[in-house]
Amino acid sequence: MATARFFVEGVYGAGQTLTLAGDDSHKILDVLRKRSGDTIQIVDSTAQRFEATLEIVDRTVRARLGERFVPAIPERFEITVAQGLPKGQKMDFVVEKLTELGAATIVPLYSERSVVVDTGSAKIDRWRRLAKTAAAQCGRDKIPEVTEPLEFQKVVASFSDYDCVLFPWELAEQVSLRSVLPELIERAGRILVVIGPEGGFSHAEAEAAQRHGAHVVGLGTRILRTETAALVVVALLNYVAGV
Numbered sequence: 001m002a003t004a005r006f007f008v009e010g011v012y013g014a015g016q017t018l019t020l021a022g023d024d025s026h027k028i029l030d031v032l033r034k035r036s037g038d039t040i041q042i043v044d045s046t047a048q049r050f051e052a053t054l055e056i057v058d059r060t061v062r063a064r065l066g067e068r069f070v071p072a073i074p075e076r077f078e079i080t081v082a083q084g085l086p087k088g089q090k091m092d093f094v095v096e097k098l099t100e101l102g103a104a105t106i107v108p109l110y111s112e113r114s115v116v117v118d119t120g121s122a123k124i125d126r127w128r129r130l131a132k133t134a135a136a137q138c139g140r141d142k143i144p145e146v147t148e149p150l151e152f153q154k155v156v157a158s159f160s161d162y163d164c165v166l167f168p169w170e171l172a173e174q175v176s177l178r179s180v181l182p183e184l185i186e187r188a189g190r191i192l193v194v195i196g197p198e199g200g201f202s203h204a205e206a207e208a209a210q211r212h213g214a215h216v217v218g219l220g221t222r223i224l225r226t227e228t229a230a231l232v233v234v235a236l237l238n239y240v241a242g243v
Helices: 022-031 090-101 122-137 152-157 177-188 203-211 226-241
Strands: 004-007 017-020 039-043 049-058 060-068 076-085 105-110 166-170 192-196 215-216
Touching: 004 076, 004 122, 017 022, 022 049, 039 060, 049 177, 049 192, 076 090, 090 105, 090 122, 090 226, 105 122, 105 152, 152 203, 166 226, 177 192, 177 215, 177 226, 192 226, 203 215
Parallel strands: 004 039, 076 105, 076 192, 166 192, 166 215
Antiparallel strands: 017 060, 039 049, 049 060
């Protein structure tokens, strides 16, 4: 069984002791039923990872940090996903699964055909908590950033910040993702994947994306749901990169 991993705020070093409270304490005591002397992993704000020994007195949980783990090999590239906001709870699923697949940043996206979705602070905080939980569960050293929602025009204006922008569109006729992916990511360090809402992107949006340097690509003969498309693209990026 994998060692339970917990993310903490702050920067720490070997030999330090910190107190775990709130949800972390509850998970250790009531879910995992840990005891003094058991070990967990602690990841601090700079993604340093430590094995820690628990010291539990009554319901006070402390963790004494051991030696820092040797940093993992850096990921080949950094993936940002601008996800067209879906209805209901589908964004919860997208955030959780993109975290598992290694996305570095998730941008909730409003575009021309987006439905009205509550994106207040409570909803964004929920997505960030889901990203944190998923990162701990799948063994990541970094929690992906979930940004404030952005309008389509602002995302397009950021295209120049990336080495490669992939814009899947169900009406793309010129190229398939499969045909361009190996060559594109060979020279890419930062990749942006832009996924449309349930109603898809408009022709005007696709044309604007292409004018600003995006690779407008198809994902095959089937039309994928918005909550599926991003996962397919990121999984393919991982496959090509040998992750």
